[in-house]
Amino acid sequence: MSAISREEVSHLAMLARIDLQPDELDRLAAQLDVILDAVATVTQVAGEDVPATSHPMPLTNVTRPDEPRPCLTQEEALSGAPAAEAGRFRVPRILEED
Amino acid sequence: MTGTTLPADLTRATAAGLAQALAAGDVSAVEVAQAHLDRIAAVDGTRDADGVATGRAVHAFLHVCAESALADAKAVDDARAAGQTLPALAGVPIAVKDVMATRGLPTTCGSRILQGWVPPYDATVVANIRAARMVVLGKTNMDEFAMGSSTEHSAYGPTRNPWDLDRIPGGSGGGSAASLAAFETPLATGTDTGGSIRQPASVTGTVGVKPTYGAVSRYGLVALASSLDQAGPCARTVLDTALLHQVMAGHDPMDSTSLTGEYPDVVAAARAGATGSLDGVTVGVVRELSGDGYQAGVLRRFEESLAVLTEAGAKVVEVSCPSFTVALAAYYLILPSEASSNLAKFDAMRYGLRVEPGGVAVPTAEQVMGATRAAGFGDEVKRRIILGTYALSSGYYDAYYGSAQKVRTLIQRDFAAAFGQADVLVSPTSPTTAFPLGDKLENPLAMYLQDVATIPANLAGVPGMSLPSGLADEDGLPVGLQILAPAGADDRLYRVGGALEAILTARWGGSVLDRVPDLSAALATAANGATR
Numbered sequence: 001m002s003a004i005s006r007e008e009v010s011h012l013a014m015l016a017r018i019d020l021q022p023d024e025l026d027r028l029a030a031q032l033d034v035i036l037d038a039v040a041t042v043t044q045v046a047g048e049d050v051p052a053t054s055h056p057m058p059l060t061n062v063t064r065p066d067e068p069r070p071c072l073t074q075e076e077a078l079s080g081a082p083a084a085e086a087g088r089f090r091v092p093r094i095l096e097e098d
Numbered sequence: 099m100t101g102t103t104l105p106a107d108l109t110r111a112t113a114a115g116l117a118q119a120l121a122a123g124d125v126s127a128v129e130v131a132q133a134h135l136d137r138i139a140a141v142d143g144t145r146d147a148d149g150v151a152t153g154r155a156v157h158a159f160l161h162v163c164a165e166s167a168l169a170d171a172k173a174v175d176d177a178r179a180a181g182q183t184l185p186a187l188a189g190v191p192i193a194v195k196d197v198m199a200t201r202g203l204p205t206t207c208g209s210r211i212l213q214g215w216v217p218p219y220d221a222t223v224v225a226n227i228r229a230a231r232m233v234v235l236g237k238t239n240m241d242e243f244a245m246g247s248s249t250e251h252s253a254y255g256p257t258r259n260p261w262d263l264d265r266i267p268g269g270s271g272g273g274s275a276a277s278l279a280a281f282e283t284p285l286a287t288g289t290d291t292g293g294s295i296r297q298p299a300s301v302t303g304t305v306g307v308k309p310t311y312g313a314v315s316r317y318g319l320v321a322l323a324s325s326l327d328q329a330g331p332c333a334r335t336v337l338d339t340a341l342l343h344q345v346m347a348g349h350d351p352m353d354s355t356s357l358t359g360e361y362p363d364v365v366a367a368a369r370a371g372a373t374g375s376l377d378g379v380t381v382g383v384v385r386e387l388s389g390d391g392y393q394a395g396v397l398r399r400f401e402e403s404l405a406v407l408t409e410a411g412a413k414v415v416e417v418s419c420p421s422f423t424v425a426l427a428a429y430y431l432i433l434p435s436e437a438s439s440n441l442a443k444f445d446a447m448r449y450g451l452r453v454e455p456g457g458v459a460v461p462t463a464e465q466v467m468g469a470t471r472a473a474g475f476g477d478e479v480k481r482r483i484i485l486g487t488y489a490l491s492s493g494y495y496d497a498y499y500g501s502a503q504k505v506r507t508l509i510q511r512d513f514a515a516a517f518g519q520a521d522v523l524v525s526p527t528s529p530t531t532a533f534p535l536g537d538k539l540e541n542p543l544a545m546y547l548q549d550v551a552t553i554p555a556n557l558a559g560v561p562g563m564s565l566p567s568g569l570a571d572e573d574g575l576p577v578g579l580q581i582l583a584p585a586g587a588d589d590r591l592y593r594v595g596g597a598l599e600a601i602l603t604a605r606w607g608g609s610v611l612d613r614v615p616d617l618s619a620a621l622a623t624a625a626n627g628a629t630r
Contacts (some may be wrong), residue, residue: 003485006489008488009484009486012484012487012488012491013489014468015491016438016442016471016483016484016487017445017464017467017468017471018468018469018471018472018475018480018483018484019455019469019471019472020472020480024477024480025563026482028480028481031481031542032481032485032488033541034542035430035481035485035542035543036485036488038426038427038430038500038543039431039502040427041424041427041505042424042427042428042431042498042501042502042505043385043497043498043501043502043566045421045424045501045505045508046501046504046505046507046508050504050507050508051504051507052500052503052504052506052507052557053152053503053504053506053507053510054325054347054503054506055325055355056311056312056325056326056510056557056558056559057311057312057355057559057583057585059354059355062354062355063354064351071219072219075316076218076219079216079218079446080215080216080217080218080449080450081449082446082447082449082450082451082452083452089448091447091463092460092461092462092463092465092466093460093462093463094462094463094464095462096462098363
């Protein structure tokens with residue numbers, strides 16, 4: 001089930017929005033193969049009847065009272081922005097040309 | 099009236115001793131802060147303009163805030179002179195792991211992608227520390243986004259182990275642990291997702307506690323794996339660790355997984371433990387967490403600790419937790435899965451690094467994200483994001499992530515059964531002592547094995563402590579003992595740890611850290627000197 005190809009790593013990198021270099025793709029494919037081999041044991045130990053646990057504490061729907069409270073100012077919220085304009089985050093275009 | 103005698107060198111004092119002397123007016127907070135800042139200047143080494151460690155020194159700190167530390171200390175002294183009643187640890191210095199947001203102080207998480215980021219708010223833990231009027235000395239180095247067991251994955255260069263500058267200080271919280279072992283601070287904070295507080299404590303001869311999941315707020319911590327992350331205290335003694343634990347812990351409405359209800363009195367437990375009696379306590383030895391793969395000297399110190407626990411009156415029994423053998427495998431599916439999701443927030447849009455890809459006239463947001471994340475993340479972070487993306491992708495989700503979550507259930511059941519037979523469980527914290535820098539960098543799997551004994555606690559949410567059990571015969575390096583308790587029973591760690599510490603230090607005639615080599619001498623021989 002493991003055996004992860006260079007093409008697969010390239011696809012995953014695209015999904016994760018990381019532009020990996022060709023040498024990184026080769027190295028990661030080899031390393032991920034070893035890691036996936038090692039972790040594959042998890043598929044063999046738990047039977048159908050074992051429920052999944054996603055969280056150490058059984059908590060559901062924790063909410064706080066819906067009341068106004070102080071928060072960051074606009075200036076503070078923008079203080080770490082790579083680019084800002086007119087009190088807003090300035091971001092690159094989101095659509096391809098044509 | 100003077101209750102304590104402080105050592106002439108204030109950096110050798112405990113937090114408890116400093117707190118008492120400060121309250122008694124025997125020493126000022128400014129003097130205490132200055133002594134520690136001087137020590138940092140003497141042993142921590144320098145960084146270049148890009149923040150990268152230069153020369154051979156401890157390099158525990160990524161950022162030292164001398165000016166604000168002295169101002170905070172002076173404010174404490176002024177308040178005390180004006181007759182104000184101050185919190186117990188007022189004026190005691192502390193180092194903060196760089197994973198915690200600190201208003202007005204850089205927070206990089208050891209990553210290039212956050213270089214230069216100055217948070218506009220404090221993490222709740224940091225707010226608690228400030229409310230306790232403690233003096234923040236600076237931010238400590240860590241593996242990038244807390245991914246690693248050696249601090250070698252920090253984008254700003256590794257921290258070096260004060261016991262041997264050519265060895266790792268553990269990770270991810272190697273900066274905090276090394277700062278304690280180098281006497282740069284009496285207290286430090288950590289976070290523990292798979293062992294990042296306990297393993298560094300183990301290999302530096304210090305004490306560290308991962309509290310019960312939810313006992314310390316996660317608000318303002320840069321998330322790695324949200325269902326596993328837990329912040330906790332690091333110090334040189336069990337009592338000091340308890341004092342900081344009490345400051346850090348508590349319910350926080352800003353964290354929806356924060357525990358409600360009673361928190362145990364860990365300081366009282368540490369004091370009770372220090373009497374050295376463990377009558378009526380049953381200690382379980384986890385069969386699966388020793389033996390093959392553990393260094394001989396580590397096992398010898400472990401056996402010795404068991405004898406000490408018996409001597410203190412505890413009943414020692416063997417327990418079995420069969421699912422622990424697959425805990426590491428489950429962890430390396432769950433962690434990357436959660437991390438790949440959590441780290442999606444670093445998108446170059448709202449804060450942090452933004453890199454424009456070359457060869458495109460007007461790049462799209464997506465192209466900027468790809469270029470920024472490629473430039474801003476290191477190898478280990480990329481590796482885990484890709485692994486997590488794979489484990490969560492359709493077709494593999496059930497087999498990998500789904501199976502790992504079932505293993506998590508089995509681990510919780512094993513803990514429940516074990517705690518039916520014993521009040522606490524024990525094991526070596528780490529299978530080895532500190533290994534040489536660079537030793538495991540090319541073999542991620544070998545690095546992951548460092549956390550084989552610490553990971554089960556994170557998967558189940560139970561609390562754990564590491565404290566020194568002595569030095570390994572073969573290399574003279576520190577060995578840690580791990581104590582685990584049921585969720586919510588953090589006080590048991592301190593009771594048992596306090597007793598073990600009391601008996602061992604009496605036997606050794608002092609702390610294990612009394613035997614750290616003289617750093618000033620080691621550094622004087624280094625080519626570049628070590629002044630900041």
